[in-house]
Amino acid sequence: MTLVEQLYWGGAALIALWLVVFGLALVATRNGVVTPGPATQEFGDDPEPPAVVSLLGNRWRGVEHAAAATLLDLAARGLVELRQPGDDPARSTVHVTEAGQAAPVLLAHEQRVLERVTARAANGGAPIGAIAFRDDKRAASWNTALRQEIVAEARLRGLSRFRFARSLGSALLIGAFVPGSLFAVAAVMGGHGVRAAAAVGVAPGVALVFLLAKSLRERATPKGLERAGHWEGLRSWLTAHEDFAQLPPASVAVWDRYLSYGTALGVTSLTSRLLGFDSGDRRRVWSSYGGTWRPVRIRYPRLRPGFGGSTPRLLQLAAAAAVVAGGLFAFAVLRQPDWVVAVDEGSMRRPGVVVSAGWVGVALLALAVAGKFSRWALFVAFLAMMPGNFASGGHGWFRDTAVHDGPVPVEWAAVTAFGALAAYFVALACLERREPDTVTGEVLRMESRKGRRAARFLALDEGNADVTTAWALPAASQGIATGAQVRLRVSRGTRTVLSAELVRAARPEGDRSAKGVRQDVS
Known part of the structure; x- marks a missing residue:
């Protein structure tokens, strides 16, 4: 066997060894088994926030419903108020109370949720559907930051930790690139070019690091397993109430913090569905443009011939x-x-x-x-x-x-x-040769389409109708954001935006990413 062949076989053996060590590390760092405690209605002497309970209830894999549970907990503590004016829970409204406006000292994730609610309900309250974001990227970044803050709080309380120790993670990261270095040397000695050597040297490391990154999740601590068992007992007690799952958000006035913990544990289905902090319904958006909140239905003319064409x-x-x-x-x-x-x-x-x-x-x-x-x-x-x-x-x-x-x-x-x-x-x-029309309104949503050169959908609320049809915004246009008020010169035949003028920049929506950003329309 030549030296080149030995290097290739050595690299393959190192990959197999890395995979064995990685598999053993995954087995050794598995979460322990949560032993459910007896059904109880007690929170404990120092109960964790509902958002942290959401992490424990999801076995440290995610924080589903944590934002909704936090909002309900703020309502139970008197910082916000949820009202249901009629029989439809979807028409409920959220209001920030004087206690909430006094800027109390809150945990980081609670402050984030309160800022979002305050931004949407600044003028006397807002429908709960208006809490949802209008932009997918903002929603994703906001929820990512929320999860990081919840995980940090769980670690501070000794309930969660990194899955791998720092020394083990570093060893696996460095070891992932050792086989590739042997492959690269073998490729050079075999007469291959530098590009080929770089390709065979980097590819194994990238694949192994990808596997490592997919496994970097949270891991329970002994205390976390104990507290998770306690909250399983509360889940059992809440589940025994048949009507609890269908309680509306406004029932927090009666159920107090039980509703927030039930939402965190996934017991309440109605409140979790109505209190969304994601990107919301792309076809039905709440708008306050014109002075009053109302739902605006958006039509996207995807199959319209000539849409956005010059x-x-x-x-x-x-x-x-x-x-x-x-x-x-x-x-x-x-x-x-x-x-x-x-x-x-x-x-x-x-x-x-x-x-x-x-x-x-x-x-x-x-x-x-x-x-x-x-x-x-x-x-x-x-x-x-x-x-x-x-x-x-x-x-x-x-x-x-x-x-x-x-x-x-x-x-x-x-x-x-x-x-x-x-x-x-x-x-x-x-018809394109006619004088363009001018429309003014607030940008409700902006949707991308397939293809880099394809015009984007821009849904505009002109304040005079509850239904709007999206316009075609050229892909090269910059500086227009959801929530901004704009004046557009448009061609109604193809529904194309010819030019845009900023009337008022988008106001911060409580996502900590829009503050201090100046919006310019090119």
């Missing part, structure tokens, strides 16, 4: 549709029966070949005109040729089409449809 693009699409209409009509009129005469079995000259080839060829030409031609288009075209290629004999659907005088009904339908589509695009292009 005049040149509309004319290009019109030309592509015209190619399909004119090409199919010309092919059907010129088609002759002797083009597709069936010959011996095995011949490529079968009745369906020319028919399907004509249709597919017209489609490919239209894709080229539309600027959508690609290798995938060729692959789909190849598959589309298969039915015609396997059609044989002197009768059948393809044969009847070949001998038909002029376009068949399906061709007439396609010619009519694409002809109308071409006229539609030309009409839109003409």
Whole structure:
């Protein structure tokens, strides 16, 4: 065995050894078994906050419902107030009390939740649905920071710890790149280039570090297991109350902190669903633009032809549709029966070949005109040729089409449809020449679309309707954020935003990421 081969085998052996050590470390650092305590209604002498109980109740894997549980706990302590004006719990409102406005000393995660509620209910209260974020990135960053603060509190109380000791984690991290170094040396000695050596040297380390990173979770302490067992007893006591799961958020006035702990432990399904601190419903957003809170339904015209298109693009699409209409009509009129005469079995000259080839060829030409031609288009075209290629004999659907005088009904339908589509695009292009309209309102949501160059959806609340249709915001536009008030110059035909002027920057929403940020529209 040569030295190069020895290096490769040595690297492979080190990878196997690393995986064995890693597996043993995972087994050795598993969470212990939580022994549920007896059913109890007692919190204990020094009860953990509901958010920390959420971490314990989820076996240290997550903090689901922690934000909702914290809000209910703040309500039970008199810092916020939840009101239900009617029979529908979804219409409940949240209000910050004088005690909450006095800026009391709170834990970090409690302060974060209170700031979010205060930002949304600053003007006399807000619907509980308005607590949800309008932006996915803000929601993700806010909830990530909330989890970090909850984990820090759990560690401070001695209930949670790092899964791996620092020395073990460092050893696994360093050891992950040792096999790759042997592979890199072997590649160089074997006459391979530097790039190849770097690739085989880095790839194993990246894969092993990925496995290591996926396992870096929290781990219970003996005290944490004991307290988790106590809260399992409270879960059992709350579960025994049949109506507890469907209690509305406003019932915190009666159930006090039990409702917050029940939400943290996943016993209450209704409050957990209504008190969302995520990105919210993308089709139904609460807005206070115009003076009063109201739900605004958003329509996204994903299948609308010409949405967000410029005049040149509309004319290009019109030309592509015209190619399909004119090409199919010309092919059907010129088609002759002797083009597709069936010959011996095995011949490529079968009745369906020319028919399907004509249709597919017209489609490919239209894709080229539309600027959508690609290798995938060729692959789909190849598959589309298969039915015609396997059609044989002197009768059948393809044969009847070949001998038909002029376009068949399906061709007439396609010619009519694409002809109308071409006229539609030309009409839109003409409408684009009109003077743009001006609309003013508050940005409710911004949604991305597939493709880097595709226009984004911008949902604007103009304050005069409960339903709005999203506009097409060019992908290159910068400086527009959800919650900002803007003045847009738009083309209503394609619903395209031509220019945007900032009227008022987005106000901080309690996510600690918008403070001090100046919004500019380019």
